[in-house]
Amino acid sequence: MAKLILTHEVSGLGEAGDIVEVKDGYARNFLMPRGLATPWTKGGQKQIDQIRKARKAREIASVEEARSARDSLQSKPVVVAVRAGAGGRLFGSVTTGEIADAVKAAGGPSVDKRKIEVGNPIKSLGEHRVQVRLHPEVQANVTVQVVEA
Known part of the structure; x- marks a missing residue:
């Protein structure tokens, strides 16, 4: 060990x-x-x-701040614009860094890209769910809307 x-x-x-x-x-x-x-x-x-x-x-200091950030993140989808090919397939996938930038651009809190967990790689246009750990006790389920740039 x-x-x-x-x-x-x-x-x-x-x-x-x-x-x-x-x-x-x-x-x-x-x-x-x-x-x-x-x-x-x-x-x-x-x-x-x-x-x-x-x-x-x-880190977000208190649980109350994290809960208010969670509520603001969950209230509206985060939009990420990327290049796509035929049939809505992406060239590559949406990264956690792109999601963090989109959250900040949408007026949300500054989120560390390492705190974003994507279940399956996002490789197509449409809505996808990701989980953001804002605090050890608070997690937000965020809707990421991937649109063509």
């Missing part, structure tokens, strides 16, 4: 700044090459404190 400090949020494992124990292969072959984690050391506590401080600055 390897003891690591997460530098980014990993779905199902933890958030940035968390200390986790994972199997050696998962750490060596997935987490560390992608820059999602670093080995745990005694001097790493300073790094953990910096990560947590940065995360707090980005």
Whole structure:
């Protein structure tokens, strides 16, 4: 088992700044090459404190703020304009970064693209559902309307 400090949020494992124990292969072959984690050391506590401080600055502070942001996001669909080919098929897929930009352009809160979870890749025009984690206790189900640019 390897003891690591997460530098980014990993779905199902933890958030940035968390200390986790994972199997050696998962750490060596997935987490560390992608820059999602670093080995745990005694001097790493300073790094953990910096990560947590940065995360707090980005995060929505209270549950009430997160709930109001959720209500505003769920009230209207977010429109993403992309290039499409014949039959409404996209050239590629809609990324979480594009969705985050569209949320901000629609007047919604600034959302980190890593907090957006897309079940199946969005590769066609129309309405799609995505989940946005605004706070550890609050999630928003957002309708993304993909239109041709």
